[in-house]
Structure formats: C-alpha cells, structure tokens
Amino acid sequence: MNYNVDEKGYYGVFGGAYIPEMLYPNVAELKEQYLKISEAPDFQKEFKDLLKAYVGRPTPLYFAQRLSERYQTKIYLKREDLCHTGAHKVNNTIGQILLAKRLGKNRIIAETGAGQHGVATATVCALMGIECIVYMGELDIKRQAPNVARMKMLGAEVRPAQSGSKTLKDATNEAIRDWINNPVDTHYIIGSVVGPHPYPDMVARFQSVISEETKVQLMEVEGRDYPDHVIACVGGGSNAAGLYYHYLNDSRVNIIAVEAAGKGIDSGASAATSALGKEGIIHGSKTLLMQTPDGQITEPYSISAGLDYPGVGPMHAHLFRSKRAEFISVPDQEAMDWGLTLSQMEGIIPAIETAHAFAVLDLRSFGPEEVLVFNCSGRGDKDLNTYIDYFKL
Amino acid sequence: MNRIDQKFQEGKKLLSIYFSAGHPNLEDTVPVLKELQKAGVDLIEIGLPFSDPLADGPTIQQSSTQALRNGMTTEKLFSQLENIREEIHIPLILMGYFNPMMQYGIERFCSRCAQIGIDGLIIPDLPVDVYQEEYKSLFDQYGLYNMFLITPQTSEERIRFIDRVSKGFIYMVSSASVTGAKNTFGSEQTDYFKRIAALQLKTPTLVGFGISNAKTFTAATEHSFGAIIGSAFIKFLEEKGVGEIDSFIKSIR
Numbered sequence: 001m002n003y004n005v006d007e008k009g010y011y012g013v014f015g016g017a018y019i020p021e022m023l024y025p026n027v028a029e030l031k032e033q034y035l036k037i038s039e040a041p042d043f044q045k046e047f048k049d050l051l052k053a054y055v056g057r058p059t060p061l062y063f064a065q066r067l068s069e070r071y072q073t074k075i076y077l078k079r080e081d082l083c084h085t086g087a088h089k090v091n092n093t094i095g096q097i098l099l100a101k102r103l104g105k106n107r108i109i110a111e112t113g114a115g116q117h118g119v120a121t122a123t124v125c126a127l128m129g130i131e132c133i134v135y136m137g138e139l140d141i142k143r144q145a146p147n148v149a150r151m152k153m154l155g156a157e158v159r160p161a162q163s164g165s166k167t168l169k170d171a172t173n174e175a176i177r178d179w180i181n182n183p184v185d186t187h188y189i190i191g192s193v194v195g196p197h198p199y200p201d202m203v204a205r206f207q208s209v210i211s212e213e214t215k216v217q218l219m220e221v222e223g224r225d226y227p228d229h230v231i232a233c234v235g236g237g238s239n240a241a242g243l244y245y246h247y248l249n250d251s252r253v254n255i256i257a258v259e260a261a262g263k264g265i266d267s268g269a270s271a272a273t274s275a276l277g278k279e280g281i282i283h284g285s286k287t288l289l290m291q292t293p294d295g296q297i298t299e300p301y302s303i304s305a306g307l308d309y310p311g312v313g314p315m316h317a318h319l320f321r322s323k324r325a326e327f328i329s330v331p332d333q334e335a336m337d338w339g340l341t342l343s344q345m346e347g348i349i350p351a352i353e354t355a356h357a358f359a360v361l362d363l364r365s366f367g368p369e370e371v372l373v374f375n376c377s378g379r380g381d382k383d384l385n386t387y388i389d390y391f392k393l
Numbered sequence: 394m395n396r397i398d399q400k401f402q403e404g405k406k407l408l409s410i411y412f413s414a415g416h417p418n419l420e421d422t423v424p425v426l427k428e429l430q431k432a433g434v435d436l437i438e439i440g441l442p443f444s445d446p447l448a449d450g451p452t453i454q455q456s457s458t459q460a461l462r463n464g465m466t467t468e469k470l471f472s473q474l475e476n477i478r479e480e481i482h483i484p485l486i487l488m489g490y491f492n493p494m495m496q497y498g499i500e501r502f503c504s505r506c507a508q509i510g511i512d513g514l515i516i517p518d519l520p521v522d523v524y525q526e527e528y529k530s531l532f533d534q535y536g537l538y539n540m541f542l543i544t545p546q547t548s549e550e551r552i553r554f555i556d557r558v559s560k561g562f563i564y565m566v567s568s569a570s571v572t573g574a575k576n577t578f579g580s581e582q583t584d585y586f587k588r589i590a591a592l593q594l595k596t597p598t599l600v601g602f603g604i605s606n607a608k609t610f611t612a613a614t615e616h617s618f619g620a621i622i623g624s625a626f627i628k629f630l631e632e633k634g635v636g637e638i639d640s641f642i643k644s645i646r
C-alpha cells in the first residue's frame with residue numbers, strides 16, 4: 001500500500017480538493033507549482049540555509065536517560081521545541097513563505113488556534129518584509145494573550161474570527177473567505193497537513209526534515225537509521241507527518257499517533273477524531289471529522305489549543321483506516337501530568353500538545369532494546385498560564 | 394422537461410431568490426416559498442444550512458447558524474417540503490454544502506429530492522471534476538440538474554469545460570468575493586459580464602453574489618439571463634418578516 005499522496009491528491013479514499021470554484025485558480029496554481037518550485041535547487045538551498053541559520057536546525061535527537069531507565073527501553077526525543085519560535089510549525093512557514101515569494105504573492109494570510117502557527121507565520125513575514133494577517137477565533141484571542149502580543153510585535157494584524165464557535169475551525173473558515181476575496185495577490189499559509197490538495201502533501205514535505213534528520217542522527221547513535229516506533233501527537237497532524245514521513249513505507253517502523261481525549265472520549269468534550277470522527281469534508285478535504293449525524297461539524301475540546309481541531313489531515317485518516325498507524329487518545333489530566341514528569345525527569349518543559357504523546361509509555365510496554373523516537377513538537381512557554389492554573393504553581 | 398429549462402424559455406430576465414431554510418423561524422420555509430411564488434419570483438434556491446459555510450459572507454452565515462439553532466436538519470427540510478409541489482410550480486433548487494449531503498447519503502438525498510420535485514442542486518464545495526467522475530450518473534438517474542459556478546478568475550478554457558457539462562444554468566459569481574450584498578457594480582464587473590456574454594455559451598447564465606436592489610439587478614441582467622439575490626433578501630426577511638416579501642420583490646423589478 002502507498003501511504004504518500006497519489007497523483008490525484010488522495011491518500012487512499014481521503015484528501016482531494018473540495019473547494020468552491022472561487023478558489024479553483026489559486027489551488028490549481030499551487031498544485032501545478034508546488035513541486036516544481038520546492039524541488040528546484042535554488043529553493044532547496046535557500047530553504048536549507050534558513051532552516052540552519054535562522055531556525056537552528058538540525059534539532060538534536062536527544063537520548064532521554066532517566067526516562068529510558070524508568071521505562072526500561074530506549075527513548076529518544078526529536079527536539080523540535082528548540083526551533084526558533086518554539087515549535088515545529090516554523091519548518092512549514094519557512095517553506096511556504098519562500099514558495100509565496102516565488103509565486104509573486106505580496107500578502108500572507110494564516111489561521112491559528114493556540115497562536116503557534118500564527119507566530120511562526122508572523123515571524124517569516126517579518127523576515128521577508130511581507131504583509132501578514134492572522135485569523136484567530138475570538139475565544140482563542142482571549143485564551144492566548146501572549147501569542148497575540150507576539151504576533152503584533154512581529155508586525156502582523158490579528159483579526160478575530162467571530163463566526164460559528166469562534167475558535168480554530170472558524171478562524172480557518174475566515175482565512176478561506178479572505179482568500180476568496182483576495183484571489184490574486186494573497187497566499188494562504190495553512191498551519192497543518194489539512195485543507196485541499198496540495199496543502200497536506202506540501203506541508204508534510206516541509207515538515208519531513210524532521211525524519212530526514214532523525215535517520216542520520218539515529219544512524220550515528222544506534223547504527224541503524226530507523227527506530228522501532230515513531231510517536232507524535234496529532235492535532236491536524238503536521239509534526240506527526242514530519243516525523244513519520246521517511247518511515248511511512250518502512251514496515252519495520254511502528255507508527256503511533258496520539259490524539260487528545262480531552263475530558264474523555266465519551267464526555268462530549270474531546271478532540272479524539274479517530275475515535276469519534278466519520279468520513280466527511282472539512283476545509284476542502286475529505287477526511288475523518290467530528291460531526292453530528294446531520295453532518296454539522298462539532299466543536300472539539302482539549303486543554304491544549306493546538307490539538308483542538310475537529311478533523312485530522314487526510315494522510316492520518318488513511319494511516320488510521322488502513323491500520324498502518326496505531327491511534328490512541330490521551331485525556332487532559334494524563335497529558336498535564338506528563339508535562340510535569342518530562343519537566344522534572346529531563347528538564348524539558350513541553351507544550352501541552354507534545355506532552356500527550358508521552359502517555360504512550362503508560363499505555364504500552366516496550367522491550368529494553370526497542371528504540372522509540374518521540375516528537376518533542378514544542379516547548380511549554382506558551383502554556384505556562386495553563387500549567388500555573390492547573391498545578392496551582 | 395426540467396422546470397429550469399422551461400423557465401429559461403420564457404425569454405424574460407429571471408429573478409431567483411436564495412434564502413436559508415428554517416430562518417428566521419423553523420417553520421418559515423414553506424410560507425416564504427409561497428410568498429415568493431405569489432410575488433412573481435422565477436426560481437427559488439432553498440439553502441440547506443451548514444455549520445461551516447466557507448463561501449458565504451456574514452449574512453448567510455448568520456441565517457444558517459440561526460436555522461441550525463432553530464432545529465433545522467436535512468430530514469426536517471425534506472419533511473417540510475414533502476407536499477410542496479401541490480402549491481409551488483416554479484423551479485426549486487437546493488443549495489448546500491456537500492458534507493450534510495454525504496452524511497444523509499448521496500443516493501438517498503437525490504432520491505428524496507426527486508420524490509419531492511426538486512429540480513436541481515447547487516453545491517459550492519463539490520468541484521465539477523469530482524461531480525463528473527463520481528456523482529453525475531446518480532444525479533442523471535434522478536433527473537436532477539447540478540449547477541456550477543464561474544468567477545471573474547475562471548479561465549476561458551475552464552468556462553468552456555463547465556459550459557459543456559452544465560445543465561440548467563451557469564451561476565456567474567459577480568466578483569471575487571464571498572456572498573454578501575453590494576450597492577453598486579463597478580466597470581470591472583460590467584466588463585466581466587460583457588466578456589462572458591461574448592463567449593456565447595450554450596448554457597444560460599444567472600449572476601449572483603452582491604445583488605441587492607433594482608440598480609444592481611438591472612446591471613447584472615443586462616448581459617445575462619437573470620440574477621440571484623440572497624443576502625439582501627435575508628436581511629429584509631429578518632427585519633420585515635414573511636408578510637412583506639411582495640414589497641421587496643416589487644422593489645427589484
């Protein structure tokens with residue numbers, strides 16, 4: 001089976017471009033150009049140079065000694081939290097801003113939930129001197145004040161999304177509407193492996209630097225370039241796609257995806273799309289999404305704003321449906337506890353999204369010679385207020 | 394013959410009205426249809442509400458949200474329309490996003506539409522290519538037309554393709570924008586209307602998006618077969634109520 005996108009833009013039955021005609025020229029242009037542009041040597045050089053000098057790549061592959069001892073297995077962390085701006089999101093925004101420039105666009109729009117992708121977009125726009133507008137749900141603007149301030153400092157305009165439930169999915173709707181209204185000069189930088197083809201593949205490719213580096217780094221320390229398990233949290237699924245990318249078709253590697261169960265899968269307040277979602281269409285992509293029996297998209301919940309999305313990218317829907325990946329979901333409480341555990345055992349304060357992934361260690365047992373690579377997708381600075389409230393720090 | 398084709402043979406400038414089913418009140422759907430027919434409207438587009446209408450501006454978004462709050466569902470709409478053909482004789486088109494139709498089951502959806510006497514569908518997020526490949530035969534089987542959109546950005550090559558596969562009419566989006574009322578059209582729009590008219594398409598065109606009054610209606614229909622009013626009608630309905638529909642229609646033409 002093929003786990004990469006096919007020539008029609010599908011992963012198995014998932015994906016495609018279910019977009020209004022108004023967006024057809026933009027998406028068709030992207031589809032035609034994204035590989036031509038991003039595989040050209042001058043693009044690759046500029047991309048790699050920026051990832052190195054500006055983002056700080058390669059990020060370390062860190063052997064977590066104390067954690068490995070406790071769980072009697074070999075645990076490595078891919079340190080995306082050490083990227084400039086504090087998460088993996090910037091790998092994608094660097095790639096897309098270079099693409100936007102080559103497409104001759106002079107106005108950038110983006111959606112953001114927690115604000116991480118918004119900050120990463122505002123950052124690359126500042127770097128390139130391009131106008132930047134970030135749509136953010138009105139509720140999220142209130143919940144994520146420090147990231148709103150960051151975006152403003154970086155010169156971006158933050159526009160509140162006031163429609164629907166006023167969170168990430170509505171911010172995405174607003175960004176799409178903006179693109180419909182500004183079809184010529186604007187590029188839309190989507191923040192995860194979601195949206196119409198070619199976005200899921202394009203974002204996955206920009207994030208694939210994560211597993212590209214992992215292969216080289218593992219070879220050095222383990223004498224083989226693949227681990228037994230790759231483990232990542234999945235909101236839309238971009239950090240996971242990056243870590244899985246070069247292992248998708250390598251059957252020696254077990255893939256584990258961790259979703260946010262929120263207050264519990266059956267609580268009515270969850271973001272565990274693989275457990276609760278059905279096939280449908282969200283933001284231009286056929287994928288699994290949480291919805292009512294009548295096909296209205298429902299509002300997800302997770303304590304981590306970055307996992308609070310009612311769908312998953314089509315690649316992940318396919319990995320789930322084909323059983324290539326194992327999907328588990330982890331409730332708020334366990335994720336928060338893991339935030340504390342990782343801080344106190346390894347001296348790494350993770351983003352709450354990231355913390356979800358580590359709960360796998362309590363749910364599965366691994367042999368002493370097995371090699372696990374966790375994607376440490378982001379750092380916890382942005383979540384300090386949530387940690388403070390939760391642990392009464 | 395499909396009622397839509399019949400309508401286009403009348404040779405006058407057609408007025409089509411869009412409204413969200415179940416808005417302002419859940420049970421307004423049928424009264425609105427009756428008043429529109431009485432007022433002399435030529436076609437009606439019944440909006441099936443969706444939680445995430447990404448091609449729509451604030452007015453239709455809000456009416457859609459309100460309709461859902463009122464309890465509108467796909468099944469509810471079909472039951473409201475069950476006997477509609479006893480009273481409504483003009484073409485009826487359902488307009489909605491694809492996800493609720495998928496959940497209802499596309500074949501079941503088409504079959505209910507045919508049974509009720511719906512003439513066609515407009516599904517903004519179902520691209521013409523996917524329709525052709527996966528759903529066309531089903532729609533044909535149930536005698537349903539599926540209408541497609543074109544915009545000022547659509548290339549001539551694609552317009553020609555859409556024209557070849559279209560039945561009923563082509564929905565000409567007036568400008569690069571989501572739905573919403575405008576007060577005037579500029580020369581850019583007029584040029585676009587003329588450019589499309591000059592293509593001499595086999596399928597007639599109706600202009601939609603941004604039409605709100607007699608002035609925009611006249612401008613839009615000068616080079617097309619008619620025009621569609623949505624947001625301006627919905628606003629009116631919210632403010633004045635079902636009883637005043639006639640005065641709105643009379644103010645347009």
Ligand SMILES: Cc1ncc(COP(=O)(O)O)c(C=O)c1O
Binds near residue numbers: 087
């Ligand atoms: C640190 C971190 N990890 C993970 C995510 C989830 O996104 P994705 O699933 O696309 O990696 C986010 C999103 O904001 C994030 O900030």
